[in-house]
Amino acid sequence: MKRRTFLIAGGAAAAAAATAALSVQRMGSVPDYAAHAAQQRAPLPARPEALDLVRFATLAANGHNTQPWRFRLSPGRIELRPDFTRRTPVVDPDDHHVFVSLGCAAANLELAAQSRGLPGELRFEPGEPPHLVFDHGPGPASVSPLFEAIVQRQSTRADYDGRPATAAVLASLARAAQVPGVDLSLVVDPVVRQRIGELVLAGNSVQMADPAFVRELKQWLRFNPRQARERGDGLYAAASGNPIGPGWLAPTLFDLFFKxxxxxxKYARQLKSSAGLAVFCAERNDPEHWLRVGQACQRFALQATALGMKTAFVNQPTEVASLRGELAALAGFAGRRPNLVLRFGYGPTLPWSPRRPVESVVELA
Ligand SMILES: Cc1cc2nc3c(=O)[nH]c(=O)nc-3n(C[C@H](O)[C@H](O)[C@H](O)COP(=O)(O)O)c2cc1C
Structure with a gap:
């Protein structure tokens, strides 16, 4: 290499290093992010305001972490309404996940209010748009292990340790997830697990071959702690077990390595490392029942958390319509639409996923 060439290369390398260092700063710091996420999961006050209850509701699972919800407040009443500006039309063309997500938030809300002596009833309101009404008021307080698990639950997209679940654990998971109108199939049989696992992989292949799916997913990816904190939504790389990167580089790396x-x-390994699969299937295919599925799956995940377990969704065969029939038959729901698939098992804790400030999701009635 001639000296001149070397100098140019050296200069370019130095500039790249300087830019990278700058960008690392711009990525924000992971401890800052962790402290912020911990604050969002701070304990519920003994005498919570409506905003505190809503904060606990928003810690629920939700599709692509778009947080597709609005909470309309009035004395003794919290309405949970879908926020269709946060829909994901490619992966969820009929808003099934929007309503499931709202149901997940409703389960948290009910448990949080109950724990502070504000028990209430969740009521479905049909109409435009369909929504839930939670009327609550002073009454006996009951702090359940599911409530305690709200701040600990996360979708843990990591390898688990392969430990099986005992019959007592399975029974307790099934009990916690009992919601009228929703059936649950717990799959631990290795042959059936394997076949459902193959459907997850098949669904993943279909989705990854669809440029619209990948484009939509990419819009919701948050590549570093700064992006995750500033936006307060989306899929934070570290919370999915992926490396973080500077905003100018990470999308390109994603294109290169997301194969x-x-x-x-990765999915095959993660499925194998799990203790089993939970397939949820509503009796009817409408928003009211999708809301119920959300409540059931959130309660399932909270019970798993209370038992020291982790959960993660592997919904591909419910999202790719052509795979639903086979999944339903394998799970014992032939002829119906299966709603969700969760894997569960024993695994590590990953960084928390972000949430938007609670003030941005509430409105006064
Ligand atoms: C209806 C619904 C569908 C979801 N689908 C998937 C999925 O297919 N793959 C996945 O990894 N996570 C899925 N999730 C999990 C969300 O991405 C996760 O709940 C969200 O990012 C918030 O993170 P957290 O659960 O750790 O709080 C889904 C969640 C819901 C409620």
Missing amino acids: ESTENE
Whole structure:
């Protein structure tokens, strides 16, 4: 290499290093993010305001972490309404996940209010748009282990340790998830698990071959703590077990490394490391029942958390319509639409996923 060439290369390398260092600063610091996420999960006050209850509701699972909800407040009443500006039309064309997510938030809300002596009833309101009404008021306080688990639950997209679940654990998970109108199939049989796992991989292949799916997913990815904190929503890389990166580089790296084969290998490994699969299936295919599915799956995940377990969704065969029939048959729900698939098991804790400030999701009636 001629000296001149070397100098140019050296200069370019130095500039790249300086830019990278700058960008690392711009990525925000992980401890800052962790402290912020911990604050969002601070204990519920003994005498909570409506905003405190809503904060606990928003810690629920929700599709792509778009947080597709609005909470309309009036004395003794919290309405949970879908926020269709946060829908994901490619992966969820009929807003099934929007209503499931709202149901997850409703389960948290009910448990949080109950724990502070404000028990209430969740009521479905049909109409435009369909929504839930939670009327609550002073009454006996009951702090359940599910409530305690709200701030600990997370979707943990990591390898688990392969430990099986005992019959007592399975019974307790099934009990916690009992919601009228929703059936649950707990799959621990290795052969059926394997076949459902193959459907997860098949669904993943279909989705990854669809540029619209990948484009939509990418819009909701948050590549570093700064992005996650500033936006307060979306899929934070570290919370999915992925490396973080500077905003100017990470999307390109994503394009380079987000490949069907590596993703499918990861899913196969993660499924194998789990203790089992939970398939949820509502009796009817309408928003009221999707809301109920949300309540059931959130309660399932909270009970799993209370038992020291982790959960993660592997919904591909429910999202790719052509795979639903086979999944339903394998799970014992032939002829119906299966709503969700969760894997569960024993695994590590990953960084928390972000949430928007509670003030941005409430409105006064
Ligand atoms: C209806 C619904 C569908 C979801 N689908 C998936 C999925 O297919 N894959 C996945 O990894 N996570 C899925 N999730 C999990 C969300 O991405 C997760 O709840 C969200 O990012 C918030 O993170 P947290 O659960 O750790 O609080 C889904 C959640 C819900 C409620």
